[in-house]
Amino acid sequence: MSEKITIILVDDHILVRAGIRSLLESIANVEVIQESGDGIEALSLLRAHEPTLLILDISLPGLNGLEVARSVTKMKTKTKILMLSMHSDIEYVAKALTIGSHGYLMKESAVDELETAISTLMSDKQYIGKNIDLQMVDKLKGDSNQDSDLIELLTSRQRQILQLIAEGYSTREIALRMNVSIKTVETHRAHIMSRLNIFDIAGLVRFAIRSKLICLNEEPH
Structure with missing residues (x-):
């Protein structure tokens, strides 16, 4: 080289x-x-x-x-x-x-x-x-699978917020980390849930693991 x-x-x-x-x-x-x-x-x-x-x-x-x-x-x-x-x-x-x-x-x-x-x-x-x-x-x-198809429905910002949610960050912590308002995080979370048809945090965490946003061996926040 x-x-x-x-x-x-x-x-x-x-x-x-x-x-x-x-x-x-x-x-x-x-x-x-x-x-x-x-x-x-x-x-x-x-x-x-x-x-x-x-x-x-x-x-x-x-x-x-x-x-x-x-x-x-x-x-x-x-x-x-x-x-x-x-x-x-x-x-x-x-x-x-x-x-x-x-x-x-x-x-x-x-x-x-x-x-x-x-x-x-x-x-x-x-x-x-x-x-x-x-x-x-x-x-x-x-190949294609349902989770891969669904993750593509989310914007890059929504995927980032989903990862932070799955890592255990609170809404306030996510807002501070991303330099946005709490209301903005809440709006994104609502849109994520709507697009994925998942309406609880545990379900979002399971989806994040299945879609490889987080790994099973990662330590929670």
Whole structure:
């Protein structure tokens, strides 16, 4: 890789992030220019710095990695997206690729595979980790399910609020985090419930899990 590659690294575990950053900066012509542990902040950093590559975990507070990737693909940016995750579930892989991620790599992958993945993406090619079943991913990419269809009925702001609700944030906390009024959050929540035909918080949490907005192994707020 002869040209300089600038990277924004997003992972909510500080020690994991430090380890990944160290690996990245051992690769020639690679520079980690910013890092974050929060999905909302990651989008702000991307808009401000427009890196060559965005490396994203899936399990992020506020706005998960899949939703960050979805937002990035709607921007007019040349930034490549590499999902770097502990989740081996091919549903995550298929969803990440469907919404526009350029690659998917498991955190358990060999160190040298990270460099291979970056090099592949810089050559405008897709990279899928060696330990991922490509045939199953391709099959799932072509499939549709009710939850996937329903989530598309929500705006990006509504998906963000749904994730925060599922993470256990109160209406007031969501309003403060998103810098909007309590009334605005309540209005969005009502619209979410109406569009999903789900009218209780427990039901919204179950839907958020099924649609991969939050992961079962994430700790509640």
